[in-house]
Amino acid sequence: MKKKKAAGLLGSILLAASSIGVYFSNRLMYMKKKDEKLVLMREAAAGRFDPIQFESLPKREVLIDSPLGYKLKTILVEPHKTNRYIVICHGVTENKMNSVKYMNLFLERGFNAVIYDHRRHGESGGKTTSFGHYEKLDLKAVVDWLKNDKGPDLLLGIHGESMGAATTLLYAGMIEDGADFYIADCPFSDFKELLEYQIKKDVKLPPRLVLPLGDLFLRLRDKYSVKEVSPISVIENIKNPILFIHSQNDKYILPSMTEALYERKPGPKKLFLAAIGGHAQSLNENRTEYEQAVDEFLEECGFRNSNGTS
Structure with missing residues (x-):
């Protein structure tokens, strides 16, 4: 039972992390024109x-x-x-x-x-x-x-x-x-500094959580890092x-x-x-x-x- 709970919790964490990463990278890659x-x-x-x-x-x-x-x-x-x-x-x-x-x-x-x-x-x-x-x-x-x-x-x-x-x-x-x-x-x-500022101002989430996840997905999907x-x-x-x-x-x-x-x-x-x-x-x-x-x-x-x- 404990293993199932742990697996469920891990799955929920991974799903949440993926959702944040996809949302963040989408906002950058496909910003509404x-x-x-x-x-x-x-x-x-x-x-x-x-x-x-x-x-x-x-x-x-x-x-x-x-x-x-x-x-x-x-x-x-x-x-x-x-x-x-x-x-x-x-x-x-x-x-x-x-x-x-x-x-x-x-x-x-x-x-x-x-x-x-x-x-x-x-x-x-x-x-x-x-x-x-x-x-x-x-x-x-x-x-x-x-x-x-x-x-x-x-x-x-x-x-x-x-x-x-x-x-x-x-x-x-x-x-x-x-x-x-x-x-x-x-x-x-x-760009990294700008995103940290904008995340604090507009998203109301800690940049230390959002930015690394978003950057990971950006590197996977668009082949570059915000640090570049x-x-x-x-x-x-x-x-x-x-x-x-x-x-x-x-x-x-x-x-x-x-x-x-x-x-x-x-x-x-x-x-x-x-x-x-x-x-x-x-x-x-x-x-x-x-x-x-x-x-x-x-x-x-x-x-x-x-x-x-x-």
Whole structure:
């Protein structure tokens, strides 16, 4: 009888552990995405996306091969005769149309732009989201394609928001000849640390119980660990300039994470902490200050047009 009870108890514990592991890994791998039409409606209603203006821009759509076996839906926007390009990486649950507001900012500064959908987002392939782990390889594929298409003589920047910012830093930390400059808007410094914070805040369960189980199932199902998604572990590899941006009132990814990245980054760097706005709202709520920070950054790095504009 005791053996049956013990076996039953063990079975219940294993079932509970499996349930936690599956639930946690599902939340990460298959995080619910925003509806594409709703993203467009939201951006248009806020005045950040003008469909007529967007359609009038000279552009072409490209399907870029991911090294992981799917296609990345990419739009190349080229209103200028220039070798100055910016690649823009959107955040988790968003899509390339959320990048249009950043694209417009750089088009006004004489850059051409590349916007694209991350894996499992928008019109790109891929079955899971990995918060930068696999996305950094896709970003490399986009950059490699652009350099092959336009030639190596590019002035290239990469702008990322949230997960896109973490992806940008992870990419920059693994490659020596990536971009000339980077802008990281509200990145996390370490995914494990971020998840611990969010579990405490939202799930109300002890991270020491939930996270190891979830990570075990993530490693089994998607072949990576949350410990591997750590921009701060590679930030010292990045020698080219970075503009770090974060809203001071961000409660989803704390601004202290960006401050830690800024402190650890060697070489040229700049930090802009926006006074108002929540997560990924620095540009939306502080446009004048945001644009000023970008202009000062480009000026300090010497990335000005010959006509004197940034």
